Amino acid sequence: MIRVTNRPLLVASEYLEPTLNFEWIPKGTFVLSEYSIDNGVAVIPVYGLLTKRSERFYYTTNYDDIYLSVSRALHDDKVESLLLDIDSPGGEVGGLFDLVDFIYGARDKKPIYAYANDSAFSAAYAIASACSRIFVNRTSGVGSIGVIATHTDISEADKKLGVKYTTIFAGEEKNDLTPHEPLSKNAKDKLQREVNRLYEMFLSTVARNRNLDIEKIRKTQAATYYGENAIEVGLADEITCNPWEEIMKKEKKMEEKNEEEIEKYRAEILEIAQLCKLAHAERKLAKFIEQKFTVDQVKEALLNSMDAKEEISSHVYHKEMQKENPVIAAAKQRAGSVTLHP
Secondary structure, three states: OOOOOOOOEEEOHHHHHHHHOOOEOOOOOOOOOOOEEEOOEEEEEEEOEEEOOOOOEOOEEEHHHHHHHHHHHHOOOOOOEEEEEEEEOEEEOOOHHHHHHHHHHHOOOOOEEEEEEEEEEOHHHHHHHOOOEEEEOOOOEEEOOOOEOOOOOOHHHHHHHOOOOOOOOOOOOOOOOOOOOOOOHHHHHHHHHHHHHHHHHHHHHHHHHHOOOHHHHHOOOOOEEEOHHHHHOOOOOEEOOOHHHHHHHHHHHHHHHHHHHHHHHHHHHHHHHHHHHHOOOHHHHHHHHHOOOOHHHHHHHHHHHHHOOOHHHOOOOHHHHOOOOHHHHHHHHHHOOOOOOO
């Protein structure tokens, strides 16, 4: 109980009471699952209460294992993209934001998707928000972007049992949050300040991950959203009952787009090389490519060089100098207005 009471949690409020009453199970009976690969997609399970480290109670996933699974999948040649299969009410604060930052940075290496199947609340939503895209189904729930803490006062129960606790301590705040005494104003204020601090951290993290205004996230007031409503408020991207199929479609479109970009880049390089050849400035080609000059920027640079009488035309014969400006000629050739002969 010490891990879930008297400390801020990122758990949906409706799941708080069950969280406080989890039953312990014998050590070693809970087996952590590795990711599976389905058509190049590494499926990583994120189920149950989320904890910083491995716990001995039923139905939990810890941040360390999620980190290791994502890291291994990123380095696995058989994996083209990752899918976090999430069904969780949230969990502990410790370790969460480091994991979220890691996933946020990793999505540039391989596409990382999240699927709320059926819930991604609070800490679980923080993880989902770090992914490239969030899928939901018609009954999926996301959100609960807030922080909660609970103090249990059992002093009255102690009296009924005839038990009296005497605590000897040094340091004015050392005995704050004890369950055997009513919560003091000082202790409550201190806990509230920490809840507020983590709340701002949570808001700014989700706003960054989802590219949303932080005030828009604040206006949700830690509410939960389902299906289409989750998409309307910007907390999810797409409704599907089969995220694997959607990922396959997106990967195919991405490959086609990459091929188009490569072809476009190849055509630009050829045109730039032709311009440099016509202007007898082949030695500038590598520089133009390295600096990612566009065709128009190359034309302008070559024209400026000729106006400044740089040595780009030192090998051009007098007869060729009488011809039309080679840069302009190349531009006309591209437009199909003239036909040039070598």
